[in-house]
Amino acid sequence: MNVIRSKQGSAKNPAYMDFADPGVWKSILDARRVFLFLDLDGTLVEIAPTPSAVDLSAEGRRSLAELTTTPGILVAVVSGRRIEEIQNFLRLSGIFYVGLHGLETLTPQGERICHPVDxxxxxxxxxxxxxxxxxxxxxxxxxxxxxxxxxxxxxxxxxxxxxxxxxxxxxxxxxxxxxxxxxxxxxxxxxxxxxxxTGMHKGKAVAYLLGRYGKGALPIYMGDDVTDEAAFQSLGQGGMAILVTEIPRATAATYYLRNPEEVHEFLKSLIHWRGKTT
Ligand SMILES: [Mg+2]
CATH class of the missing domain: 3.30.70.1020 (Trehalose-6-phosphate phosphatase related protein; domain 2)
Structure with a gap:
């Protein structure tokens, strides 16, 4: 049975990302550009009893919108949901939408890239x-x-x-x-x-976007699930992988944050710090 699990070889317990510590911002401030990849369910929003019941606060929406206009930051939302569903929920322009674990991608310019399926x-x-x-x-x-x-x-x-x-x-x-x-x-x-x-996963989608649109950018990926592990691994040495989890577990991510609330706090800090560099 081909069940995807994190590769135990590269998995270890992550460190809590104390983003109040200016030290964690060094590589982010040094980078010419940042390519920020965000999972949706369990990362930007709490997991809800049904997929349609997820909720995002007005404040969360505002900071995501601000993120899309912060210079030097590219944003992609990477989900197992369909693109239209993510778009209807977030209502954000100027970002990459990656749906169905990378089987479909929509660029900010409106180009749609679909992975062929038999x-x-x-x-x-x-x-x-x-x-x-x-x-x-x-x-x-x-x-x-x-x-x-x-x-x-x-x-x-x-x-x-x-x-x-x-x-x-x-x-x-x-x-x-x-x-x-x-x-x-x-x-x-x-x-x-x-x-x-088979043949497509979030890691491949992230690697593709980085190669085509993110040359020289510092990649940051935030996700909560087993399906995000391939994306953590795709960032390579220089990237910043952040697992969202209340209880730290073996992962390919270097850091963890506890919940979507902390993710939004991190995003606000990112806007704050990157806003200062321009
Ligand atoms: Mg998720």
């Missing part, structure tokens, strides 16, 4: 959806989110035992598709399990 993958996802929609009908708290090129099974509101039974069966069924050669992989997220085509 028809057999789309067919397999539809077949999984049909089969499991039948088996979860009547089970409270478990539901699918059909994103076309990926499929998410949410179970945050379900009884634990029932959810684990359904998820096990779901993962087993995906394995049967894989055995038949369909290039699918499973991502285990925070009370969501997602199936997506």
């Amino acid at each position: 028809q057999e993958v789309i067919d397999a996802l539809q077949s999984l959806l049909e089969k499991f929609n039948r088996s979860i009908s009547g089970v409270p708290g478990i539901f699918f989110e059909d994103k076309g090129m990926t499929l998410s099974l949410h179970f945050r509101l379900a009884k634990k035992e029932k959810a684990s039974e359904v998820v096990k069966e779901f993962v087993r069924t995906v394995a049967t598709f894989r055995e038949r050669g369909v290039p699918l992989e499973v991502l285990q997220g925070r009370e969501v399990v997602e199936v997506k085509p």
Whole structure:
């Protein structure tokens, strides 16, 4: 079974990012440009019982908007959600939107870049959806989110035992598709399990954007989930990877912050410090 987990070889416990300490800002202030990559759920917003129930404060919105106009900062929001959904929620212009773990990207100039997906993958996802929609009908708290090129099974509101039974069966069924050669992989997220085509992940999307638009920029990536580990790894030595987690765990990130509230405090400080350099 191809379940993505952080590579334990490069994983260690991160240090708390004490951004009140001017020392942590040195590399950020020295950089000519900063390319800031932000995950959405669990990073910019608290995880909500359902994907549509997430919330962002007016203050958070204001500082994100300010960030997009701060000179020398490029911003990308990188999510497993579809681009349109992220756009409708954030309503920000002048940023990169990366959706479906990098399968689709929209540049600030409006160029849309799509990673090709085989028809057999789309067919397999539809077949999984049909089969499991039948088996979860009547089970409270478990539901699918059909994103076309990926499929998410949410179970945050379900009884634990029932959810684990359904998820096990779901993962087993995906394995049967894989055995038949369909290039699918499973991502285990925070009370969501997602199936997506192989060959693309957040790390590749970040590396692509850095190579094409961020030459010479200091990359900063903030994310909370296992799916963000590939992105942490893609930054390389010079980058700044920040995991968002209440409880520090083994990760490829160097630093951690505890929650989205602290992420927004960090972003406000970033605007403050970078604003001074211009
Ligand atoms: Mg997340």
